[in-house]
Amino acid sequence: MSEKPTPDQVWEEMRRGNARFVAGEPRHPRQDADRRHELANGQRPRAALFGCADSRLAAEIIFDKGLGDLFVVRNAGQVVSDSVIGSLEYAVAVLNVPLIVVLAHDACGAVQAAIDSTDADSPALPPHIWRLIAPIVPAVRRVQRASAVDGVAPDSIDAEEVGREHLRDTVTELLHSSELISDAVAEGRLAIVGANYRLAEGTAVPHVAVGLAAQA
Numbered sequence: 001m002s003e004k005p006t007p008d009q010v011w012e013e014m015r016r017g018n019a020r021f022v023a024g025e026p027r028h029p030r031q032d033a034d035r036r037h038e039l040a041n042g043q044r045p046r047a048a049l050f051g052c053a054d055s056r057l058a059a060e061i062i063f064d065k066g067l068g069d070l071f072v073v074r075n076a077g078q079v080v081s082d083s084v085i086g087s088l089e090y091a092v093a094v095l096n097v098p099l100i101v102v103l104a105h106d107a108c109g110a111v112q113a114a115i116d117s118t119d120a121d122s123p124a125l126p127p128h129i130w131r132l133i134a135p136i137v138p139a140v141r142r143v144q145r146a147s148a149v150d151g152v153a154p155d156s157i158d159a160e161e162v163g164r165e166h167l168r169d170t171v172t173e174l175l176h177s178s179e180l181i182s183d184a185v186a187e188g189r190l191a192i193v194g195a196n197y198r199l200a201e202g203t204a205v206p207h208v209a210v211g212l213a214a215q216a
Contacts, residue, residue: 007191008213010047010099014193014204017064022202030066038068045071048091050170051103052078052110056199059103063204071095077110077166078102079135080173089180098190100174100181103204104167105197111163114140135173139165160196167194168208175210185211 005013020026048071049059059065059072071091073084091097113129114136116122125133143162171194175182184190191211195204 004096005046005098006213007098007189007211010097011101011191011193011209011212014047014063014099014101018062018202018204020064021062026061026064028066029064030069035067043068043071043095045069045091045095045097047071047099047101048073048088048095048097049101049103050074050078050084050088050174051101052076052105052108054105054108057103057105057197062103062197062202071097076132077108077114077136078104078170079110079132080170080177085174085178085181088174089178092184092190093180100190100192101204102167102170102174102192102194103197104163104170104194106160106163106199108159108163111136111159111166114166115157115159115162118144135169136162136166139163139169164196164207167196170194171208171210 046069050073051057051059053074053076057074059070063070073087075081075084088100091100110133113125114133117125117130117133117137118140124130139162140157142165143157147157171192174192175185181190185192188211191209193206193212194208195206197204
């Protein structure tokens, strides 16, 4: 049985796969019938990925991975919920993944909806959509306050900066909400990397890392 990879080793694998995708040289590994049969009786993913549900964020394509490589959890705006926490705890406790990647992206519709919701003249959102984007609003407010200090008009708020703030909030919330996840990080068994995917370039740019021995 092969030795379990370290969080740093798995993140480096993810970076190399993304570099191949960006260069237009993907290998499309482990996507054949043999791999399908190999996985029929169980899975051993290398990492968990919690990302936005945007159709342009196909995790296995972005990181040039195959069947069984990634345990993927997605919703609009990568907003933490009980189901997200439970799914990621399963990945850590049962599947023994050493890495969680939180993947945001630029031009996120959920982020923009959160920004628009702070306008007094904005129409009310359907309740389920509002409950989904509400956790993004604190990031909007922080960027608004900083923009006001810098003399930037409220309607010119930087959506990408809000997205980065929300990404940091998401990583913090995962650690705060799950003792299982925070303990695994503290024990060196798990790392979390928060990255932002640039739609035009195809690059996953890390913005926050917890538990890696090397700089993300």
